[in-house]
Amino acid sequence: MDMKRILLLVLLPLIALSARAQGRHEFSVFLGGPATEVAENQSHYTYSAPELYTMYEAQTYVGGGVNFGVDYTYTLFKWLKVGVQVDISEVEFQSYYPQINGRSMYHSLPDEINNLWTAGILPEAKFFFLTTRFVKLYGKTAAGVKFALSKVNGSPVAFAYEIVPIGIQLGGQRVYFTSEIPLGSEVMGIRLGCGFRF
Numbered sequence: 001m002d003m004k005r006i007l008l009l010v011l012l013p014l015i016a017l018s019a020r021a022q023g024r025h026e027f028s029v030f031l032g033g034p035a036t037e038v039a040e041n042q043s044h045y046t047y048s049a050p051e052l053y054t055m056y057e058a059q060t061y062v063g064g065g066v067n068f069g070v071d072y073t074y075t076l077f078k079w080l081k082v083g084v085q086v087d088i089s090e091v092e093f094q095s096y097y098p099q100i101n102g103r104s105m106y107h108s109l110p111d112e113i114n115n116l117w118t119a120g121i122l123p124e125a126k127f128f129f130l131t132t133r134f135v136k137l138y139g140k141t142a143a144g145v146k147f148a149l150s151k152v153n154g155s156p157v158a159f160a161y162e163i164v165p166i167g168i169q170l171g172g173q174r175v176y177f178t179s180e181i182p183l184g185s186e187v188m189g190i191r192l193g194c195g196f197r198f
Contacts, residue, residue: 024075026083028178028195032187034065035089035118064092064115067187073126081126085142085162087186088149091116117149120160120186126167134171140164146185160185173197 069087076082095112122144130137146160167180178193 023173023197025198026073026075026081026195027070027198028176028193029068029070030087030178030191030193031066031068032182032189032191033067034187034189035067035091036185036188059096061094061096062091063094064090066090067191069120071124073124078131079128081128083124083126085120085122085124085144087120087122089118089120089186115150116152118146119149120144120146122160122162122186124162136169136176138164138167138169140167140180140182142184158185162186 067087067089069085071083071085073081073083093114093116095114097112122142124140124142126138126140128136128138140162141164142162144160146158148156148158162182162184164180164182167178169176169178171177175196176194178191178195180191181189182191
């Protein structure tokens with residue numbers, strides 16, 4: 001048997017496997033918010049009616065809270081895709097120091113700005129309950145770990161999870177857009193994204 005036939009016998013199964021898997025891989029990028037750290041820290045930095053002692057303490061306000069990342073999934077069945085989500089969240093803390101030398105507590109620029117960065121890695125499963133040519137509806141569950149990329153008082157590693165009761169994909173066979181409402185440790189709001197299949 002010559003070399004060309006041997007090469008053909010080796011490559012044919014690989015070509016067939018590749019053709020069968022075509023369109024099963026999906027890669028998407030997304031942007032959402034607010035990050036859950038915003039809600040958690042807003043409850044921590046909540047102030048009621050001004051009291052005497054607050055004149056001598058710094059006031060901290062939470063802002064920002066964007067969440068962005070990527071995910072990859074592989075189609076096991078028409079109704080099930082598995083993969084992994086990697087995301088990063090950023091939250092900004094603006095601190096205003098007490099009145100000093102007659103300066104107002106409520107000046108426009110903060111005295112100090114600190115940022116909290118976190119990153120999450122979550123294996124995920126997407127369950128599709130409506131699939132048409134241009135519209136797909138799905139639910140999603142994911143669980144993994146979250147890392148603090150900034151200095152924190154507690155543990156820099158925590159359990160992370162996410163549940164999407166409903167998400168939607170709009171688009172063709174190659175390029176699509178997504179919108180979902182996630183609940184969990186990453187985003188408490190809405191997430192928008194775009195992706196492609198290959």
